[in-house]
Amino acid sequence: xxxxxxxxxxxxxxxxxxxxxxxxxxxxxxxxxxxxxxxxxxxxxxxxxxxxxxxxxxxxxxxxxxxxxxxxxxxxxxxxxxxxxxxxxxxxxxxxxxxxxxxxxxxxxxxxxxxxxxxxxxxxxxxxxxxxxxxxxxxxxxxxxxxxxxxxxxxxxxxxxxxxxxxxxxxxxxxxxxxxxxxxxxxxxxxxxxxxxxxxxxxxxxxxxxxxxxxxxxxxxxxxxxxxxxxxxxxxxxxxxxxxxxxxxxxxxxxxxxxxxxxxxxxxxxxxxxxxxxxxxxxxxxxxxxxxxxxxxxxxxxxxxxxxxxxxxxxxxxxxxxxxxxxxxxxxxxxxxxxxxxxxxxxxxxxxxxxxxxxxxxxxxxxxxxxxxxxxxxxxxxxxxxxxxxxxxxxxxxxxxxxxxxxxxxxxxxxxxxxxxxxxxxxxxxxxxxxxxxxxxx
Amino acid sequence: xxxxxxxxxxxxxxxxxxxxxxxxxxxxxxxxxxxxxxxxxxxxxxxxxxxxxxxxxxxxxxxxxxxxxxxxxxxxxxxxxxxxxxxxxxxxxxxxxxxxxxxxxxxxxxxxxxxxxxxxxxxxxxxxxxxxxxxxxxxxxxxxxxxxxxxxxxxxxxxxxxxxxxxxxxxxxxxxxxxxxxxxxxxxxxxxxxxxxxxxxxxxxxxxxxxxxxxxxxxxxxxxxxxxxxxxxxxxxxxxxxxxxxxxxxxxxxxxxxxxxxxxxxxxxxxxxxxxxxxxxxxxxxxxxxxxxxxxxxxxxxxxxxxxxxxxxxxxxxxxxxxxxxxxxxxxxxxxxxxxxxxxxxxxxxxxxxxxxxxxxxxxxxxxxxxxxxxxxxxxxxxxxxxxxxxxxxxxxxxxxxxxxxxxxxxxxxxxxxxxxxxxxxxxxxxxxxxxxxxxxx
Numbered sequence: 092x093x094x095x096x097x098x099x100x101x102x103x104x105x106x107x108x109x110x111x112x113x114x115x116x117x118x119x120x121x122x123x124x125x126x127x128x129x130x131x132x133x134x135x136x137x138x139x140x141x142x143x144x145x146x147x148x149x150x151x152x153x154x155x156x157x158x159x160x161x162x163x164x165x166x167x168x169x170x171x172x173x174x175x176x177x178x179x180x181x182x183x184x185x186x187x188x189x190x191x192x193x194x195x196x197x198x199x200x201x202x203x204x205x206x207x208x209x210x211x212x213x214x215x216x217x218x219x220x221x222x223x224x225x226x227x228x229x230x231x232x233x234x235x236x237x238x239x240x241x242x243x244x245x246x247x248x249x250x251x252x253x254x255x256x257x258x259x260x261x262x263x264x265x266x267x268x269x270x271x272x273x274x275x276x277x278x279x280x281x282x283x284x285x286x287x288x289x290x291x292x293x294x295x296x297x298x299x300x301x302x303x304x305x306x307x308x309x310x311x312x313x314x315x316x317x318x319x320x321x322x323x324x325x326x327x328x329x330x331x332x333x334x335x336x337x338x339x340x341x342x343x344x345x346x347x348x349x350x351x352x353x354x355x356x357x358x359x360x361x362x363x364x365x366x367x368x369x370x371x372x373x374x375x376x377x378x379x380x381x382x383x384x385x386x387x388x389x390x391x392x393x394x395x396x397x398x399x400x401x402x403x404x405x406x407x408x409x410x411x412x413x414x415x416x417x418x419x420x421x422x423x424x425x426x427x428x429x430x431x432x433x434x435x436x437x438x439x440x441x442x443x444x445x446x447x448x449x450x451x452x453x454x455x456x457x458x459x460x461x462x463x464x465x466x467x468x469x470x471x472x473x474x475x476x477x478x479x480x481x482x483x484x485x486x487x488x489x490x491x492x493x494x495x496x497x498x499x500x501x502x503x504x505x506x507x508x509x510x511x512x513x514x515x516x517x518x519x520x521x522x523x524x525x526x527x528x529x530x531x532x533x
Numbered sequence: 534x535x536x537x538x539x540x541x542x543x544x545x546x547x548x549x550x551x552x553x554x555x556x557x558x559x560x561x562x563x564x565x566x567x568x569x570x571x572x573x574x575x576x577x578x579x580x581x582x583x584x585x586x587x588x589x590x591x592x593x594x595x596x597x598x599x600x601x602x603x604x605x606x607x608x609x610x611x612x613x614x615x616x617x618x619x620x621x622x623x624x625x626x627x628x629x630x631x632x633x634x635x636x637x638x639x640x641x642x643x644x645x646x647x648x649x650x651x652x653x654x655x656x657x658x659x660x661x662x663x664x665x666x667x668x669x670x671x672x673x674x675x676x677x678x679x680x681x682x683x684x685x686x687x688x689x690x691x692x693x694x695x696x697x698x699x700x701x702x703x704x705x706x707x708x709x710x711x712x713x714x715x716x717x718x719x720x721x722x723x724x725x726x727x728x729x730x731x732x733x734x735x736x737x738x739x740x741x742x743x744x745x746x747x748x749x750x751x752x753x754x755x756x757x758x759x760x761x762x763x764x765x766x767x768x769x770x771x772x773x774x775x776x777x778x779x780x781x782x783x784x785x786x787x788x789x790x791x792x793x794x795x796x797x798x799x800x801x802x803x804x805x806x807x808x809x810x811x812x813x814x815x816x817x818x819x820x821x822x823x824x825x826x827x828x829x830x831x832x833x834x835x836x837x838x839x840x841x842x843x844x845x846x847x848x849x850x851x852x853x854x855x856x857x858x859x860x861x862x863x864x865x866x867x868x869x870x871x872x873x874x875x876x877x878x879x880x881x882x883x884x885x886x887x888x889x890x891x892x893x894x895x896x897x898x899x900x901x902x903x904x905x906x907x908x909x910x911x912x913x914x915x916x917x918x919x920x921x922x923x924x925x926x927x928x929x930x931x932x933x934x935x936x937x938x939x940x941x942x943x944x945x946x947x948x949x950x951x952x953x954x955x956x957x958x959x960x961x962x963x964x965x966x967x968x969x970x971x972x973x974x975x
Contacts, residue, residue: 108809108933114556118579118809118841120903120930137560315930359937366809367550367560399560461562488562488757491550495801 094190094289094415095388096280096345098336099407100329101152101293103145103198103224103300106355107381108366109322115366120315121322125330126385129349133387134396134434140380140458141353141404143450144372145223146173148352148404149200149295153181153212155408155419155427157449162525163201164451166223169241172528173222174202175212182408183213185417186291194279196272197295198223206531210248214293218247218275220260220268224300227265266304268297273328277335284339289415294332295352298325301361318361343389346414348407351382357472369492373472375448375455375465376493386434393436400441401458406430424518445508447515453478457508461488462501464508536632536731536857537830538722538787540778541849542771543594543735545587545640545666545742548797549823550808551764557808562757563764567772568791568827575789575829576838576876582822582900583795583846585892586814587665588615588642590794590846591737595623595643595654597850597861597869599891604967605643606893608665611683614970615664616644617654624850625655627859628733636721638714639737640665648973652690656735660689660717662702662710666742669707708746710739715770719777726781731857736774737794740767743803760803785831788856790849793824799914811934815914817890817897817907818935828876835878842883843900848872866960887950889957895920899950903930904943906950 109115111123112130142148142158150156150163154175158164167173175181183193195209195217202208202221209217220226226243229235245264248254258264276294283290298321305312305320309327313319329349336342355363355378357371370376384402386392409427412419419425428442445459456465465483469475470493484498498505551557553565554572584590584600592598592605596617600606609615617623625635637651637659644650644663651659662668668685671677687706690696700706718736725732740763747754747762751769755761771791778784797805797820799813812818826844828834851869854861861867870884887901898907907925911917912935926940940947 114809117839118930118933318931360931362932362936364809364933367556367806397559488560489760489802490804491560491806494804 096289096341097186097191097291097411097415098332098345098347099291099293099411100332100349101149101197101295102325102349102351102383103295103297104353104356104363104372105299105325105351105383106363106365106371107368107378107383108364109299109355110383112385113366113383115364119319119322119364120313121319121326123322123326125326125333126349129329129333129347129387130385132389132394133347133385134392134394134398134436136384136402137397137399138381139350139384139402139404140446141351141382143375143379143448144353146200147449150175151405151426152407153183153201154179155182155405155412155425156423157405157426157447159449159452160424160426160519160522160524162527162529164527166200169203169222169226169243172530174200174204174207176525176529177206177212177531178525180420181213182411183209183291183293185213185412185419186415187213187215189415189417191289191291191415192283192286193291193293194276195219195293195295196275196279197293198297198300199295205253208246208248208254210250210252210254215250216248216279217254218257219245219272219295220297221246224265224297224302227260227262228302230259230261262302262304265297265302266306269324269328270306272296273331276332280335280339280341284341289344291415296325296328298322298328299356299361299363301356301358303361318363346386346388346392346411348384348386350384354379354382367491370470371472373450374469375450375467376470377463377487377491380448380458391435396436398439400433400439401443401445401460402430402433402441403427403443403446406443410434423522445511447512454512457511459504459508459511461486462504462508463487463493464498464504465493538731538783539628539633539733539853539857540774540787540789541733541735541853542774542791543591543639543737544767544791544793544825545737545739546795546798546805546814547741547767547793547825548805548807548813549810549820549825550806551741551797552825554827555808555825557806561761561764561806562755563761563768565764565768567768567775571771571775571789571791571829572827574831574836575827576834576836576840576878578826578844579839579841580823581792581826581844581846582888583793583824585817585821585890586795589891591642592617593847593868594849595625596621597624597847597854597867598865599847599868599889601891601894602866602868602961602964602966604969604971606969608642611645611664611668611685614972616642616646616649618967618971619648619654619973620967622862623655624853625651625733625735627655627854627861628857629655629657631857631859633731633733633857634725634728635733635735636718637661637735637737638717638721639735640739640742641737647695650688650690650696652692652694652696657692658690658721659696660699661687661714661737662739663688666707666739666744669702669704670744672701672703704744704746707739707744708748711766711770712748714738715773718774722777722781722783726783731786733857738767738770740764740770741798741803741805743798743800745803760805788828788830788834788853790826790828792826796821796824809933812912813914815892816911817892817909818912819905819929819933822890822900833877838878840881842875842881843885843887843902844872844875844883845869845885845888848885852876866964887953889954896954899953901946901950901953903928904946904950905929905935906940906946907935
């Protein structure tokens with residue numbers, strides 16, 4: 092098969108340090124044998140980088156562009172403008188035009204109005220939540236007033252039809268949703284196999300987003316509480332997809348990717364861990380930037396390989412488009428780069444050396460090789476010191492926890508970093524950014 | 534051979550997160566293939582616990598007793614009373630009496646006066662430094678005045694003879710000392726093999742203690758600076774010992790242990806990392822308590838095993854004494870427990886569930902199962918808040934970085950913890966502690 096099937100599983104708020112293959116697993120009271128096995132069969136990245144949180148990363152993945160360009164700067168409640176405008180070209184559109192059947196089962200978070208649902212944006216079908224999982228708490232909150240906010244629903248839709256509400260998204264359906272997502276994913280793959288066309292299964296799981304509540308079959312499984320039970324469930328869900336790919340005999344024809352959308356949660360009792368890195372999502376620390384990433388494609392992606400090369404979530408857009416022989420838009424800046432040569436082991440080097448990192452409207456930091464320059468300092472969420480008059484420079488090899496500013500000894504690093512910023516700013520001048528909440532073009 | 538040879542290599546200030554097999558290695562710019570291989574051939578512990586710093590841990594290892602009992606509470610400069618009194622029984626004495634040839638090559642730090650050197654305390658011979666490596670900076674410090682402090686020397690000695698100064702311990706000899714220690718270790722093993730008696734090689738390396746300066750052959754090796762170069766050298770040194778054990782054909786008869794004495798350094802530019810754990814040595818955080826530990830004995834210690842069971846450095850005294858068929862003193866409290874059944878894989882469970890943790894005279898914390906109760910709060914050195922009116926309780930599985938006090942929800946844990954403390958305090962009443970700096974008994 093020239094065009095492989097693509098299975099892309101994205102966990103929610105899964106920090107770098109949680110999985111067994113990243114030093115967590117049993118230490119976190121939650122062994123993850125299925126994902127660990129996937130890592131042994133494929134390539135595991137130590138330096139896969141994402142945006143600051145959910146909407147920014149998912150928009151970057153779907154568009155190949157940094158959120159500052161697309162206006163997808165943050166999560167917003169239902170009833171307020173949000174999501175990717177229809178001017179953006181999604182990965183699903185690209186692959187669909189290249190002949191892929193495309194399905195989305197899970198959390199979208201890139202638009203919750205007609206015209207912006209997954210089935211309006213390149214997917215043939217979808218099932219899941221249009222926004223996010225905090226909302227599953229709404230209806231069980233003391234004092235909740237349904238007259239002032241839209242109720243959250245699990246929804247579904249098909250290409251060319253309006254999406255519809257399926258059921259309330261509450262604590263009960265939150266516990267059950269990942270099972271449903273996997274069931275639908277399995278059914279989708281079963282339907283698609285043998286049609287002679289490849290498929291793109293985008294499965295953004297709801298685990299481990301807060302409230303991190305496991306399916307009833309997993310409640311109490313570990314003896315280490317809801318978070319560990321949920322992680323064990325997540326590992327099981329990934330294993331179910333792996334098993335079905337195997338059972339269908341398509342493992343050799345399937346690029347299988349598992350990653351996370353952002354760093355760990357910071358809020359107790361759902362606080363996660365980024366392992367050796369400092370910080371959580373919503374910061375510019377390595378614990379926010381780096382998340383798990385595993386890719387498996389037997390015979391194509393080297394097995395048992397571990398790399399610390401810098402890769403960025405926008406690269407997934409460009410690389411998967413290229414793998415699927417799709418066409419990337421040429422009329423706008425695309426931040427993702429084609430990582431096929433690196434992913435397939437033809438080179439040990441990533442196709443990029445660094446990237447810029449925004450939180451909302453602020454350029455917080457730039458990573459370049461194993462250096463990071465911070466323009467703002469907020470090592471823990473809401474403990475920020477604001478903009479730095481003199482930026483902090485850290486060497487991430489020698490100082491992985493970003494503790495000792497060494498700019499004074501290494502000002503040469505400013506050259507390449509500031510050139511990256513200039514190139515980025517120039518590109519924004521040539522192709523202006525979309526403001527947050529912008530309507531779709533006429 | 535009923536009594537195996539024992540090789541015990543102790544690195545200095547090597548944090549949990551540094552080695553490849555603990556999630557560091559290449560990420561730290563310093564691959565450690567030899568030690569990683571040792572881990573694959575043996576058992577690696579995730580929860581091996583030590584004392585707060587160098588003297589306390591080394592005294593606990595040599596005596597099987599917490600430092601609060603022996604008075605070995607901290608490092609002190611030359612010329613001041615320090616070390617284990619001669620009333621204590623060392624592991625070297627125990628093994629020597631059981632028929633072992635015993636050699637010490639490296640850093641002692643348990644007494645720098647006649648009668649307290651290694652060759653006075655059970656070792657047949659020694660070579661190394663009586664105290665510690667900070668002192669190698671003395672003679673190159675701006676303003677150093679040799680009239681007010683004893684100069685530091687590398688020394689050597691043989692049982693029954695006075696120890697003697699070999700050469701100045703300065704930055705130059707600091708770079709070279711680990712090579713010398715390995716050369717002497719190799720020569721010792723070569724001499725001992727075939728004599729029909731087992732040997733105990735205690736090799737407390739000087740790496741990675743500050744100033745962390747590599748041997749000239751390793752300077753510039755990694756391109757990541759002195760610290761990474763030194764770690765690569767340390768891995769090489771361990772590999773040299775492994776190779777010689779192999780070459781001599783005694784691998785099957787040798788219990789080979791590699792561990793560290795305490796958590797990572799906190800002082801820049803020598804700051805190390807404890808990986809996913811918080812804190813450094815001189816704190817009561819997990820980054821201080823947990824250090825690398827690997828044991829290999831083909832056919833006896835299970836290969837490829839990783840365990841998160843609680844083990845304590847005092848257990849090395851008791852366990853190695855038992856392995857060597859030596860006699861542990863019965864006239865005093867010994868804190869170490871016999872871990873042979875656990876180490877040899879006859880049980881998955883450690884012989885202990887927890888331990889008390891002092892820094893100097895203060896009982897800072899108690900670890901029990903995966904809980905930790907802090908009585909003082911000093912997450913970073915010198916950032917302490919002093920004694921806590923209401924202790925902090927953390928669950929180390931759910932909250933590995935010790936961030937969220939959950940005592941209010943888990944007061945049941947106080948029961949077993951306070952019983953441990955009572956038992957310890959009772960034992961100190963029955964057998965009074967030795968005060969720091971106490972002279973030897975007449």
